[in-house]
Amino acid sequence: MRAGVFLRWVAHPLTVGATAVLLLNDHVFKQAWPGLVTGKLSDVAGLVVAPAVLGLLFGLFRAGRIGAAAATLLTGAGFAWVKLTTAGAGVASAAWSVVNGPSVVLADPSDLVALPALGIAWWAWLRVAAAPPLPDGPAHRLRVMVAVPFAVLGITATSAPSATLPSVDAVKVVGEQVMIEADGRFYSSRSGVGDWTPLPETPPEQVPERRPQLEACVPDDAAHCYRVHGGGDLDPSETTPRGGRLLGVDETTDAGQTWQTAWEVPAARWPFVKRQHPFPGGVDRLSKVASVDVLVRTVPGGHEVIVANGVEGLAIRSGDGAWRRVPVVVTATGLDIRPAPLTGFGQVIGDDIIDAGLITLLAVLIGMSVATGRARARLGHGLTVLMPLVLLLVAAVPITGAVVFFTASAGTSTGPGLVLALCLTGTAICLTLAQGVLRRSRAAVVSAAAVLTGLAFLGPVFGWTVGHPAERGPAVELGLILATGCLFLVVAAGWWAGRDPVRR
Known part of the structure; x- marks a missing residue:
C-alpha cells in the first residue's frame, strides 16, 4: 500500500472540513453559543480528524489498510478510556498540558455518543485508498502541505480558557x-x-x-x-x-x-x-x-x-x-x-519554537542565496532558484495569521508554536527540494544545515525548561550565539551545493 495514501487521507475534503469545524467550534462557536450542541461537536469533529493524523505514523512503515484500521481503533479506544476513567482523563490532562498549557480533561461518559464519527473517518480512508494515485504535481503538494499542519493544529489548539480562571x-x-x-x-x-x-x-x-x-x-x-x-x-x-x-x-x-x-x-x-x-x-x-x-x-x-x-x-x-x-x-x-511545576521538558516555549522556525527559514534563504550565486556564475545566466522561497514568504503571512487567530489564548504553549514552525520549515524544505537547478541531494544538505541552525538556538532553551540554566535570558543568548555559529556551516553548505548545478 502506498505510504502517500495516508497524506491524502489527511488532505481529504472530509478531514479538512472536520478540521475547520473543530477549530471554529473550539474558538468561536463555543464562546458565542455555549451548550450541548457545541460541546459535543468538537468531539465529533475530533474523531474524524484524529485517525487520519495518527495514520501518518503508520504511513512511515507503509502499514496500509492494517495501519488505517489500527489508527481508527486506537483513536476510539483512547477516547473511550479518557471519557470513562479517571486515570485516562488524568493522562489526557497531562498530555494536553505539555502541548497546550495547563489543561484539565474531565471524564464524561455522555461524550461517547460521538464515537460513530469514527465511521466517517473510515469512509474517508476507503475513498482515498480506492482512488487512483494523483499526479505528484504542485497542486497536490500544496494541498498536502496545507492540510497536514492544520489538521495537527486542530487537535492541539483546543478550547481557550474560560472567562474566569479558577483560583x-x-x-x-x-x-x-x-x-x-x-x-x-x-x-x-x-x-x-x-x-x-x-x-x-x-x-x-x-x-x-x-x-x-x-x-x-x-x-x-x-x-x-x-x-x-x-x-x-x-x-x-x-x-x-x-x-x-x-x-x-x-x-x-x-x-x-x-x-x-x-x-x-x-x-x-x-x-x-x-x-x-x-x-x-x-x-x-x-x-x-x-x-x-x-x-x-x-x-x-x-x-x-x-x-x-x-x-x-x-x-x-x-x-x-x-x-x-x-x-x-x-x-x-x-x-x-494545581501548582505549576518548576521544570518541564519542552513546555511553554511556543514563542521560542516559532523563533527557531524563523531562524531556520532565514538560514535556508541564506544558504540558497549562496548556492544560487555560485550556480549562476558557473552556468553563466540568471536563475530563479529563489522564486519558490519568495512564494513561501508570501504564503507565510496567511498561515501565520490563521495560527495566531486560533491560538491567541494559548499563550506560550508549545503545541501551536511547533505546528507553525514545522509548517514554515517543512514548506521551505519542500520548495527547496522541488527546484530544478541545484541537485536535490545538495539542496537537502543546505536544508539540513538550516534545520541544525534552528535546533542550535532551541538547545539551551530546552535546557532552561528543565532548570539548566535556571534563568531564561542566558539560555536565549547562548542559543543565539550557537545559531550564529551554525550560519557559517549554512554558508559553507550553500557554497558546496552551487558547485555542481544541473545543466539544462
Whole structure:
C-alpha cells in the first residue's frame, strides 16, 4: 500500500472540513453559543480528524489498510478510556498540558455518543485508498502541505480558557474547619490539605466583603508572624513585579523587626511558572498568580501556615516546619487547581519554537542565496532558484495569521508554536527540494544545515525548561550565539551545493 495514501487521507475534503469545524467550534462557536450542541461537536469533529493524523505514523512503515484500521481503533479506544476513567482523563490532562498549557480533561461518559464519527473517518480512508494515485504535481503538494499542519493544529489548539480562571482567593479558619474561597464557591476541610467539601452556594449579594489577610501571627506567640509576598498593591506594568517573588511567604520571630523568606517560588523560575497560566484574551492578571491570603493555626507539635496562592492552589507549612505546594481538587464540582511545576521538558516555549522556525527559514534563504550565486556564475545566466522561497514568504503571512487567530489564548504553549514552525520549515524544505537547478541531494544538505541552525538556538532553551540554566535570558543568548555559529556551516553548505548545478 502506498505510504502517500495516508497524506491524502489527511488532505481529504472530509478531514479538512472536520478540521475547520473543530477549530471554529473550539474558538468561536463555543464562546458565542455555549451548550450541548457545541460541546459535543468538537468531539465529533475530533474523531474524524484524529485517525487520519495518527495514520501518518503508520504511513512511515507503509502499514496500509492494517495501519488505517489500527489508527481508527486506537483513536476510539483512547477516547473511550479518557471519557470513562479517571486515570485516562488524568493522562489526557497531562498530555494536553505539555502541548497546550495547563489543561484539565474531565471524564464524561455522555461524550461517547460521538464515537460513530469514527465511521466517517473510515469512509474517508476507503475513498482515498480506492482512488487512483494523483499526479505528484504542485497542486497536490500544496494541498498536502496545507492540510497536514492544520489538521495537527486542530487537535492541539483546543478550547481557550474560560472567562474566569479558577483560583484560591481566600483562606480562613471557622471552628476546627479550614475554609477556602475558590472559583466563587466556599469549601471546607478539617485537615486543610484535601477532602474538600463544597458548601451550599451563597448569593453574591449575601457574601460578606472580606479583605485578604496579608499577615498573620502564631496564636500563642505574637512575635512570630508570617506575611505573603503577593497581594497589596501590584504594578502590572512591571515585567517582573517585586523581582518575580509574588509566590512566597516571609517570616519574623522578633515582632517584625527583621524578616526572612520562609518559602517562595525562586525568582529564576517565576517566568516558567507564570507562562503556564495563560489568561483569557492575553490578559496578564498577576494578582491571580500570587500569594494573596495567609492564616496560622495551632496544631499538635507546633503551628501550621496555610497560604492562598490563587491559580497555584495552596502552600502549606506543616507542624514540623516543612513547606509544600498543595493542589485543590474537588471532583463533585469539577474544581481542579494545581501548582505549576518548576521544570518541564519542552513546555511553554511556543514563542521560542516559532523563533527557531524563523531562524531556520532565514538560514535556508541564506544558504540558497549562496548556492544560487555560485550556480549562476558557473552556468553563466540568471536563475530563479529563489522564486519558490519568495512564494513561501508570501504564503507565510496567511498561515501565520490563521495560527495566531486560533491560538491567541494559548499563550506560550508549545503545541501551536511547533505546528507553525514545522509548517514554515517543512514548506521551505519542500520548495527547496522541488527546484530544478541545484541537485536535490545538495539542496537537502543546505536544508539540513538550516534545520541544525534552528535546533542550535532551541538547545539551551530546552535546557532552561528543565532548570539548566535556571534563568531564561542566558539560555536565549547562548542559543543565539550557537545559531550564529551554525550560519557559517549554512554558508559553507550553500557554497558546496552551487558547485555542481544541473545543466539544462
